[in-house]
Amino acid sequence: MVHSSTSSDITVIFLSLKMAAVHAVRVLVGLCHSVALQPRFGLIPVQLASTCLLRRLCSINAKRTESKLPVCPENESLLENLNLMGVDVKMARQRQPGVLRKAFTNEQGLFQFLQSKGASRKVIAGIISRYPRAVTRSIEHLEQRWGLWRKIFKTDSEIVTIIDRSPESFFRSSDNENLEKNIAFLSSLELNTKDLHRLLTTAPRTFSNSLQLNKRMVEFLEDVCAELGGKNPEQFPKAVISKNLYILIRSTKRVRKNIDTLRSSLKLSDSELLALLEGHGANILDLSNEYLQRNFNSLRQKMTSLGCRKADIKQLILSCPSVLYTGQDTLCIKLDCLIKGGITMKQIVEKPKVLDYSTQNITERLEKLQTIGYDFQKNGINVLDSSKKRFLAKMEKLSVSPDDSM
DNA sequence: AGGACCGGGATCTGCCATACTT
C-alpha cells in the first residue's frame, strides 16, 4: 500500500516536471497538423506560449514532414508520459495506433482524475494500455461521465472496479448526452434500482450503446411478446432483461434466430414459447446461434441414443433450459457420468437440475454416496442437487446411522 | 425436522468491421 501510493506520487511529480520539460518538443512534433486542432481542451497558457514560440520552427518541420512522410509520426512526449505511467505502449500501439500520433492528449489529466477516484497506478496503466483512446478525453468530459455513472453506483471504487475490468465500456463513447438518455430510458423500463445496478455492473457496454440500439432491442422484445399472444408486451422486455443482463449487448438478429431455433427444434406452441422466454429460457437467448443449435442437436442425439423420446427431450429442456448453455462435450460427459453412477435417464429427465452441477462435483458426490451404498432407485437423486453444506450434512448423517436415514 | 422446489447470483471481454467525421 505504502509502496504503491509512493510510486504514484513519484509518478505525478515526474509527470508534472516532465510535462513542462517535454512540452516544447511535443508542440513541435504535434503542431504540424493544426494549431487550433483541439478546441475541446482549450489551450492552457503554457501551451499558448509554446505555440507562439514554436510556430516558425513547426512550419519548417511541417513542410518537411508532409513532403517526405505522409504518415504523421508518433507523439514522442505522449510516449514518454505513457512509459512513465507504466503503460504497455506496445499493446496500446497495437490497439489504437492513431491515438499515439495525436498532437494533444490528456494523459496527465486522466491519470490524476482516475487517481483521485482511487485507482492505483497499476490499474490506470492497465486501463490506458487496453483502451488508449481514454487519453483523449477531457477533464470536463470525464467528470460529467463519472457523475452519470455515479447515478447508478454508490461509490467511486465500484466504478473503478468496472473500468479496470472493462475500460472500453467506460471510454468507448464520447457521447455523454446519449449515456444520460440511456439511463433515463432503461429506468423507464421499470427496471428497479437493483436491476439497473446489476445491469451496469454486469454488462456495462449496454450504457455505451446508442439509445437507438437499446430501444430497438426493447421494441423487438415487445414485438416478440405480442406476436406470441402475450398480454402485456411492455412488461416482457423487463422480464427478459432482468433474467439475462447480456441481452442488450446482443444483436436482435442473434436473439431472433435463437428464438426461432428453440421454437422449431422443440416444436413449441406460441404459449409454450412465451412461457419459456419469460422464464429461464431468457438465459440462453444470447448464446451464439451456432452454439445453441449445435448443443441442441448434440443433446437430442445423445438422449435418443439413450432411449429417450422427443417428449422427454422437450420436457427436459423446458424445465431446465440452461442445459443448452453447456457445451456438447461437457454435457455428454456429464450424462455418461450420471448413468455410470447408477442413475437412469428417466430420473434425469424428471430432475434435470442435477445437470447444473459440474461434472467434478457430480463425480465426487457419486463416489461418496457409493461408498455408503446409497440407493438412487429407492431414494431419488435430489441429494445431488443441494449446496455443499447441505450435502455434507446429509453425508454426515448417513454415515452415522445409515439405516435410519435410508 | 428434513427434504423438495425453485429462483437468484456470480459472471462477460477484447477484438474486428464498418460507417461516419473531419
Place this chain on the structure above:
DNA sequence: AAGTATGGCAGATCCCGGTCCT
C-alpha cells in the same frame, strides 16, 4: 485518408439457500 464512434461477434456454468411441503 486518418481517426473516431459504434455494432457485432465468439467464448461457454455452477452453486447457494429461502421457503414451502410433509
